[in-house]
Amino acid sequence: MNTEVTRxxxxxxxxxxxxxxxxxxxxxxxxxxxxxxxxxxVDWPKGTHTIEVDRFxxxxxxxxxxxxxxxxxxxxxxxxxxxxxxxxxxxAGAYSKGHKETGVDYLETFNTDDVRVAFETISxxxxxxxxxxxxxxxxxxxxxxxxxxxxxGPLIRGFEPARRMLGLPGxxxxxxxxxxxxxxxxxxxxxxxxxxxxxEPGFEDQVHAFNLFDHIARADVTxxxxxxSITQACICCVTxxxxxxxxxxxxxxxxxxxQLTDEIHWNIQDKDTGNPRGRIVMxxxxxxxxxxxxxxxxxxxxxxxxxxxENGTPGxxxxxxxxxxxxxxxxxxxx
Amino acid sequence: xxxxxxxxxxxSYDKGTIDLNDDLKHYAFSNIFEICNESAPYERIMVASxxxxxxxxxxxxxxxxxxxxxxxxxxxxxxxxxxxEFYQLEDDExxxxxxxxxxxGADPKGKRMGKVTARRGHEVxxxxxxxxxxxxxxxxxxxxxxxxxxxSVEKWSEICVLK
Numbered sequence: 001m002n003t004e005v006t007r008x009x010x011x012x013x014x015x016x017x018x019x020x021x022x023x024x025x026x027x028x029x030x031x032x033x034x035x036x037x038x039x040x041x042v043d044w045p046k047g048t049h050t051i052e053v054d055r056f057x058x059x060x061x062x063x064x065x066x067x068x069x070x071x072x073x074x075x076x077x078x079x080x081x082x083x084x085x086x087x088x089x090x091x092a093g094a095y096s097k098g099h100k101e102t103g104v105d106y107l108e109t110f111n112t113d114d115v116r117v118a119f120e121t122i123s124x125x126x127x128x129x130x131x132x133x134x135x136x137x138x139x140x141x142x143x144x145x146x147x148x149x150x151x152x153g154p155l156i157r158g159f160e161p162a163r164r165m166l167g168l169p170g171x172x173x174x175x176x177x178x179x180x181x182x183x184x185x186x187x188x189x190x191x192x193x194x195x196x197x198x199x200e201p202g203f204e205d206q207v208h209a210f211n212l213f214d215h216i217a218r219a220d221v222t223x224x225x226x227x228x229s230i231t232q233a234c235i236c237c238v239t240x241x242x243x244x245x246x247x248x249x250x251x252x253x254x255x256x257x258x259q260l261t262d263e264i265h266w267n268i269q270d271k272d273t274g275n276p277r278g279r280i281v282m283x284x285x286x287x288x289x290x291x292x293x294x295x296x297x298x299x300x301x302x303x304x305x306x307x308x309x310e311n312g313t314p315g316x317x318x319x320x321x322x323x324x325x326x327x328x329x330x331x332x333x334x335x
Numbered sequence: 336x337x338x339x340x341x342x343x344x345x346x347s348y349d350k351g352t353i354d355l356n357d358d359l360k361h362y363a364f365s366n367i368f369e370i371c372n373e374s375a376p377y378e379r380i381m382v383a384s385x386x387x388x389x390x391x392x393x394x395x396x397x398x399x400x401x402x403x404x405x406x407x408x409x410x411x412x413x414x415x416x417x418x419x420e421f422y423q424l425e426d427d428e429x430x431x432x433x434x435x436x437x438x439x440g441a442d443p444k445g446k447r448m449g450k451v452t453a454r455r456g457h458e459v460x461x462x463x464x465x466x467x468x469x470x471x472x473x474x475x476x477x478x479x480x481x482x483x484x485x486x487s488v489e490k491w492s493e494i495c496v497l498k
Contacts, residue, residue, distance in 0.1 A: 168460070187340055199449040206449075206465060208459075213456025231388075233388070255385070258367075262341050278353075283348070285368040287367060287383055309383050311385040327361075328361035329383075332360075
């Protein structure tokens with residue numbers, strides 16, 4: 001593999017705007033990013049790759065918002081990032097058999113903050129007002145065409161994590177009409193009420209409940225899990241899902257999905273090769289592990305509610321990578 | 336355009352499918368409503384396991400034992416109306432084990448903290464330092480985010496799709 005490790009600060013370098021379409025190109029380390037009306041073109045020292053612009057921008061803003069998440073974020077089968085929790089790899093073809101065999105694969109390691117700044121800079125230049133890559137396609141405009149007015153809203157939103165549990169005094173609060181989050185059209189048929197809470201004086205920060213479904217139904221973002229409750233390093237995230245997960249996620253640890261409403265169809269691939277392993281359809285009440293040796297990509301025909309359970313213990317990525325932990329959650333002796 | 340949201344229940348759920356060229360044990364695919372149709376009230380069956388952490392599902396029916404844990408837990412009601420009663424633990428009632436829920440063995444002796452009545456979609460804090468009891472007149476389903484502990488029941492071969 002052709003690799004570069006860059007420990008010193010790397011700045012993203014912007015070109016002058018294209019005279020026809022108005023977008024800038026960007027050089028970041030060995031990678032060059034260019035967009036036109038329909039596509040993003042990624043160039044690196046020995047290769048080039050093209051990604052449809054909507055898919056690229058949907059992936060990039062989530063990668064920023066997730067803090068590069070756990071493990072691998074494949075924008076598609078060729079290009080993506082891997083989080084090392086302090087550094088981030090950007091790769092092209094590094095997990096693609098054809099690219100590796102022909103020697104055109106490339107991977108460069110950067111400091112996390114540098115990648116974040118670079119991705120934010122690129123996204124801001126390439127996202128026009130009226131197009132929101134965090135929204136479902138039915139709820140936003142098109143990213144296609146020439147540069148217009150840059151989007152004025154926040155590039156990322158909806159990622160603020162609860163510290164103990166949503167709604168507790170001093171913690172992040174659930175979404176509401178007052179916070180500017182109406183019930184999404186896809187959940188308008190549901191009834192939402194609030195739990196009845198009786199609290200004895202002095203226990204206001206201990207006796208607590210809220211309507212989790214109401215909180216999810218008000219999400220104005222998709223495929224964007226955010227922390228709702230945390231005990232030790234056990235993290236519960238919830239998210240509303242519609243259309244397709246705009247990345248292929250290869251986790252560096254096991255995670256679990258619990259389908260709360262509706263259904264999601266998951267394509268499962270081998271993490272290293274990308275070869276298909278098959279398909280899982282999860283419906284309301286279904287629980288399924290996503291092992292540490294796969295890539296997965298979800299498709300939600302109707303907006304649905306998904307719960308994700310993660311183990312945030314530091315260093316787990318290395319234990320799975322070196323084989324200290326098996327890449328699936330229920331070991332043989334437990335069956 | 337109007338939408339119909341599908342939410343499973345004990346009486347009506349539509350389980351998904353798993354079709355993989357892989358060992359299905361690695362995915363431990365199950366359905367919480369199917370499990371609770373077959374389980375005893377308040378049998379805390381592990382449905383997700385992430386090293387020391389887990390999610391348990393329980394059929395809520397009648398009154399549960401009093402439980403406590405040495406850390407926060409969180410309960411999500413997936414069906415029914417469930418009351419959660421909370422009492423502060425006295426020093427000699429505090430758990431000495433490492434993780435997960437344990438039965439208290441007797442009614443709690445400390446101060447009453449309060450009560451939550453929760454329905455489908457509601458999430459309830461089961462706080463560290465408290466004893467809690469669940470009550471449900473009709474069968475319900477509760478999902479609990481916790482750690483594996485003395486009350487966790489593992490029966491993966493019975494609950495998971497294996498072929």
